[in-house]
Amino acid sequence: MNSQAKIFEIGKNRIEALSDGIFAIVMTLLILEIHVPKLSPDSPNVEVAPALIALWPKFVSYLVTFVSLGFFWVGHHIMYHAIRRADRTILWLNIFFFMFVSLLPFSTSLLNAFPQAFIAPLFFGANLAVIGWILFFQWSYVNSQPDMLADFVSAEYRKTVSARMLLVPVATTLTAVFCFWSVGISLVIYLLLLPLYMLPGKLAGAKAQRFKPAS
Amino acid sequence: MNSQAKIFEIGKNRIEALSDGIFAIVMTLLILEIHVPKLSPDSPNVEVAPALIALWPKFVSYLVTFVSLGFFWVGHHIMYHAIRRADRTILWLNIFFFMFVSLLPFSTSLLNAFPQAFIAPLFFGANLAVIGWILFFQWSYVNSQPDMLADFVSAEYRKTVSARMLLVPVATTLTAVFCFWSVGISLVIYLLLLPLYMLPGKLAGAKAQRFKPAS
Amino acid sequence: MNSQAKIFEIGKNRIEALSDGIFAIVMTLLILEIHVPKLSPDSPNVEVAPALIALWPKFVSYLVTFVSLGFFWVGHHIMYHAIRRADRTILWLNIFFFMFVSLLPFSTSLLNAFPQAFIAPLFFGANLAVIGWILFFQWSYVNSQPDMLADFVSAEYRKTVSARMLLVPVATTLTAVFCFWSVGISLVIYLLLLPLYMLPGKLAGAKAQRFKPAS
Amino acid sequence: MNSQAKIFEIGKNRIEALSDGIFAIVMTLLILEIHVPKLSPDSPNVEVAPALIALWPKFVSYLVTFVSLGFFWVGHHIMYHAIRRADRTILWLNIFFFMFVSLLPFSTSLLNAFPQAFIAPLFFGANLAVIGWILFFQWSYVNSQPDMLADFVSAEYRKTVSARMLLVPVATTLTAVFCFWSVGISLVIYLLLLPLYMLPGKLAGAKAQRFKPAS
Numbered sequence: 081m082n083s084q085a086k087i088f089e090i091g092k093n094r095i096e097a098l099s100d101g102i103f104a105i106v107m108t109l110l111i112l113e114i115h116v117p118k119l120s121p122d123s124p125n126v127e128v129a130p131a132l133i134a135l136w137p138k139f140v141s142y143l144v145t146f147v148s149l150g151f152f153w154v155g156h157h158i159m160y161h162a163i164r165r166a167d168r169t170i171l172w173l174n175i176f177f178f179m180f181v182s183l184l185p186f187s188t189s190l191l192n193a194f195p196q197a198f199i200a201p202l203f204f205g206a207n208l209a210v211i212g213w214i215l216f217f218q219w220s221y222v223n224s225q226p227d228m229l230a231d232f233v234s235a236e237y238r239k240t241v242s243a244r245m246l247l248v249p250v251a252t253t254l255t256a257v258f259c260f261w262s263v264g265i266s267l268v269i270y271l272l273l274l275p276l277y278m279l280p281g282k283l284a285g286a287k288a289q290r291f292k293p294a295s
Numbered sequence: 296m297n298s299q300a301k302i303f304e305i306g307k308n309r310i311e312a313l314s315d316g317i318f319a320i321v322m323t324l325l326i327l328e329i330h331v332p333k334l335s336p337d338s339p340n341v342e343v344a345p346a347l348i349a350l351w352p353k354f355v356s357y358l359v360t361f362v363s364l365g366f367f368w369v370g371h372h373i374m375y376h377a378i379r380r381a382d383r384t385i386l387w388l389n390i391f392f393f394m395f396v397s398l399l400p401f402s403t404s405l406l407n408a409f410p411q412a413f414i415a416p417l418f419f420g421a422n423l424a425v426i427g428w429i430l431f432f433q434w435s436y437v438n439s440q441p442d443m444l445a446d447f448v449s450a451e452y453r454k455t456v457s458a459r460m461l462l463v464p465v466a467t468t469l470t471a472v473f474c475f476w477s478v479g480i481s482l483v484i485y486l487l488l489l490p491l492y493m494l495p496g497k498l499a500g501a502k503a504q505r506f507k508p509a510s
Numbered sequence: 511m512n513s514q515a516k517i518f519e520i521g522k523n524r525i526e527a528l529s530d531g532i533f534a535i536v537m538t539l540l541i542l543e544i545h546v547p548k549l550s551p552d553s554p555n556v557e558v559a560p561a562l563i564a565l566w567p568k569f570v571s572y573l574v575t576f577v578s579l580g581f582f583w584v585g586h587h588i589m590y591h592a593i594r595r596a597d598r599t600i601l602w603l604n605i606f607f608f609m610f611v612s613l614l615p616f617s618t619s620l621l622n623a624f625p626q627a628f629i630a631p632l633f634f635g636a637n638l639a640v641i642g643w644i645l646f647f648q649w650s651y652v653n654s655q656p657d658m659l660a661d662f663v664s665a666e667y668r669k670t671v672s673a674r675m676l677l678v679p680v681a682t683t684l685t686a687v688f689c690f691w692s693v694g695i696s697l698v699i700y701l702l703l704l705p706l707y708m709l710p711g712k713l714a715g716a717k718a719q720r721f722k723p724a725s
Numbered sequence: 726m727n728s729q730a731k732i733f734e735i736g737k738n739r740i741e742a743l744s745d746g747i748f749a750i751v752m753t754l755l756i757l758e759i760h761v762p763k764l765s766p767d768s769p770n771v772e773v774a775p776a777l778i779a780l781w782p783k784f785v786s787y788l789v790t791f792v793s794l795g796f797f798w799v800g801h802h803i804m805y806h807a808i809r810r811a812d813r814t815i816l817w818l819n820i821f822f823f824m825f826v827s828l829l830p831f832s833t834s835l836l837n838a839f840p841q842a843f844i845a846p847l848f849f850g851a852n853l854a855v856i857g858w859i860l861f862f863q864w865s866y867v868n869s870q871p872d873m874l875a876d877f878v879s880a881e882y883r884k885t886v887s888a889r890m891l892l893v894p895v896a897t898t899l900t901a902v903f904c905f906w907s908v909g910i911s912l913v914i915y916l917l918l919l920p921l922y923m924l925p926g927k928l929a930g931a932k933a934q935r936f937k938p939a940s
Contacts, residue, residue, distance in 0.1 A: 094745060094802055100309060101531075101749025104316025108324060108397045109753060116401070116408045128412035132405070143394070150390035157309055175795035179788070182753045186761070190777070193761045197773035315524060316746075319531025323539060323612045331616070331623045343627035347620070358609070365605035372524055530739060534746025538754060538827045546831070546838045558842035562835070573824070580820035587739055 092166045095174055099160075102178050103153045109185045110145055113192060114138045138192050144270075145188045148208055151248055152181065155215050158241060163222055164230045170218060177214045183207055198259050201266060205256030212249030219245045247273070307381045310389055314375075317393050318368045324400045325360055328407060329353045353407050359485075360403045363423055366463055367396065370430050373456060378437055379445045385433060392429045398422055413474050416481060420471030427464030434460045462488070522596045525604055529590075532608050533583045539615045540575055543622060544568045568622050574700075575618045578638055581678055582611065585645050588671060593652055594660045600648060607644045613637055628689050631696060635686030642679030649675045737811045740819055744805075747823050748798045754830045755790055758837060759783045783837050789915075790833045793853055796893055797826065800860050803886060808867055809875045815863060822859045828852055843904050846911060850901030857894030864890045892918070 117131035156177075163170075187207040194200040222228050223238055251273035258266040332346035371392075378385075402422040409415040437443050438453055466488035473481040547561035586607075593600075617637040624630040652658050653668055681700060688696040762776035801822075808815075832852040839845040867873050868883055896918035903911040 091802070091806065094741065096309065097312065097742065097745040098749055098798070100312040101316050101534075101746050102753055104313055104531075105320055105750055105753040107393060108317055108320040108400075109757075111397050111401050112324075114401055116404045119409070121408060122411050123409055125412040125414050128409045129414045132414060132418070142398075146394045146397070147390065150387070153313070154386065157306070161306065171799065172795070175792065178752060179791045182756050182791070183787075185753075186756050186759055189761045193766060194764070194768055194773045196767050197770040199770050199774045199777060203777070311524065312527065315527040316531050316749075319528055319746075320535055322608060323532055323535040323615075326612050326616050327539075329616055331619045334624070336623060337626050338624055340627040340629050343624045344629045347629060347633070357613075361609045361612070362605065365602070368528070369601065372521070376521065526739065527742065530742040531746050534743055535750055537823060538747055538750040538830075541827050541831050542754075544831055546834045549839070551838060552841050553839055555842040555844050558839045559844045562844060562848070572828075576824045576827070577820065580817070583743070584816065587736070591736065 092160055092163055095166055095171065096157075096160055098178070099153075099156055099174070102181055103149060103156075106181055106184055107146060107149055110142055110188060113185065113189050114142060137195065141188050141191050144267075145184060149181070149184065152211055152215065155245060155248065159215070159219055159222070159245070162230055162233050162237070162241065164228055167225075167228070169221060170228075173214060173218045173221065177211065177218070180207060180211045180214065184211075202256055202259040205252055205259055205266065205270075209249055209252035209256050212252050216245045216249050307375055307378055310381055310386065311372075311375055313393070314368075314371055314389070317396055318364060318371075321396055321399055322361060322364055325357055325403060328400065328404050329357060352410065356403050356406050359482075360399060364396070364399065367426055367430065370460060370463065374430070374434050374437070374460070377445055377448050377452070377456065379443055382440075382443070384436060385443075388429060388433045388436065392426065392433070395422060395426045395429065399426075417471055417474045420467055420474055420481065420485075424464055424467035424471050427467050431460045431464050522590055522593055525596055525601065526587075526590055528608070529583075529586055529604070532611055533579060533586075536611055536614055537576060537579055540572055540618060543615065543619050544572060567625065571618050571621050574697075575614060579611070579614065582641055582645065585675060585678065589645070589649055589652070589675070592660055592663045592667070592671065594658055597655075597658070599651060600658075603644060603648045603651065607641065607648070610637060610641045610644065614641075632686055632689045635682055635689055635696065635700075639679055639682035639686050642682050646675045646679050737805055737808055740811055740816065741802075741805055743823070744798075744801055744819070747826055748794060748801075751826055751829055752791060752794055755787055755833060758830065758834050759787060782840065786833050786836050789912075790829060794826070794829065797856055797860065800890060800893065804860070804864050804867070804890070807875055807878045807882070807886065809873055812870075812873070814866060815873075818859060818863045818866065822856065822863070825852060825856045825859065829856075847901055847904045850897055850904055850911065850915075854894055854897035854901050857897050861890045861894050 114135060117128065117135070119127055119131060166174075184207060187204040190200045191204045219242060223242065229238075251270060254273070255266050255270040258269055329350060332343065332350070334342055334346060381389075399422060402419040405415045406419045434457060438457065444453075466485060469488070470481050470485040473484055544565060547558065547565070549557055549561060596604075614637060617634040620630045621634045649672060653672070659668075685696050685700040688699055759780060762773065762780070764772055764776060811819075829852060832849040835845045836849045864887065868887070874883075896915060899918070900911050900915040903914055
């Protein structure tokens, strides 16, 4: 690596700092989507309570978006844990990754505003899918540049992470596609597929164990 | 710890970075709840001053929420100071912790909007209580996994932190429960219990001293 | 320092992280105070340009608040550069410091909304003054606990920083007090005093040089 | 470096932390500019879809602003990678840099609001240009203070970074100037010049190679 290369070397710690900042802000901006019911300030409990309960679809979309952001943040973190250094390609993939992460409050807002129009869950699902695919492309690119990976990364580690990185975009793409047929079924698929992402630690570990010599 | 475990190892420094970001944003978003009085731009002082003073309940809830966030941030920090590494369970407990921290601006807004309806302080108190309980569950989980704790953590240290971690959820749960009876009494309980949290450093230290051999 | 003390030891790096987050957010929230002129989307240039120019007082208050935040951030940074460790007192002084920093967007908004009412610049000036005084009290407290200061901090260093830390609260208190007499004169005092804060590096250095043996 | 100098020494890591925070927030605030179409909640797909498509100019300005912020963030990062330490001059240039970065959501909002008035793209272009120039002045200042640069920075490295740092302000100034003639042409120039910034890594490397002895 000559001195010219160093000019364009981007410290991975600053990408992580920008990432943590963006995730923190998007997570907290989501709540601005949920407005206090428009009732007079002296409304009694019997009026306020039902108005609050009627907000439940917004709380559901808050939960779904927050948990999805959680998945993306964990995925981004796992990837950068395995990366030794960043380059300009990975940097710009990140900028576009952040662009679609920052779009999520709009997509959630759209989902809340128009429950009858299937364009709303389609837009939301497509947003999640694009975020997932950019994350997967980042990992694929890093995988094709072995000197970008940390020393502890083995071939089997790469396979396990690849499988995990593919799960979210596939789940969200299926969700977006099934929207054309039924929004309800689409949401059920998403909610069933995501927990898979939380669990594969043991599955992947077990599978990898079979291929590993005792040590 | 084999290489598979490392895949799912989440650096505690990134959880801390996300946490600091979320607390910073929620703390600063709170002020957006307080709107400048709606008067014409050429209003004289005799009109603006009383309108500003009439905002006092909003300033009180700003103070209460800000200080509560301070307690949670300190609690989170003390816990992570004692943790050596994070795992997936602790990570997802954190995501849910952040979800309820980010909900606080909404709860505060509700509290400001409907002073007559007890559902408002109940919702606010319940929000604080859930944040406190998740923090306590995190600590309980870490306590059950001794290899997750830093070397300097003694049995007596764990007991002291456990007692402290339990104080906030108990205080906020009591607050939320007493709401059914009287909102005023509920707030007084909260404001009396919280300062206990600021002080126990010396009490706990004194108590621990008795059990410690001279050194 | 026994193990009990460590429970309540707050890493200064996390206070710095929270501080940088809060300053970054308050600085960027300020612009939300300036709204695009309310004109129809097909307004020609001759209508938009004057409406934009008429916003100049808001741009002035944006500049003043942003630069003031710059001073407080620099002041906070210089102080923490000289601090070895934090304790609970310093932590809670910080939480209150952040509470008044986060209040600034409201104070700026008030200043923009009511140019005729002297309560507006008084509130704004008082807000700046309180921030400055809390910063000064933090420094005074740290100064009274010599084991909290870093090794490189000499008696003369402490005097120089004390003088600098006192300048902002004095300037802002004078500003707030002169508001009762004339808002214009009050602003002029503030704008004249602040640049002193930018320059004393050389003055202080020169003065200190006289007392220092050649080395 | 005597102890007086140290008082005013600002750690470059805290400037980087403030910078990452401000970029993260401005990037995420941009989406607040795009509002969900104002239609009744039970609007069918045939009404929502066209209303969403009609938002395309806002998505274009979101993309342009986001990518521009990406360029500035990368430029700021490259510069601080080459800087050993900050001083008060560089610190205050940064505060003004942040002031104009934080202004961008307003400029984007103006661009979206008044497509007919050339003052809008002029203001937007001027905002980008000022950000770029402040970044260039920072680099020029650092270049004139060789002890502020890291050891690995060679004369040729400085030339390459200088050329890169000059590209964005020149591109944005041309954009702003051409606005007087045609907004369309102005945007085309900007979109053609920016990709140059993404590519010069290889060009600069190739050119530098010619002057370098084989090693």
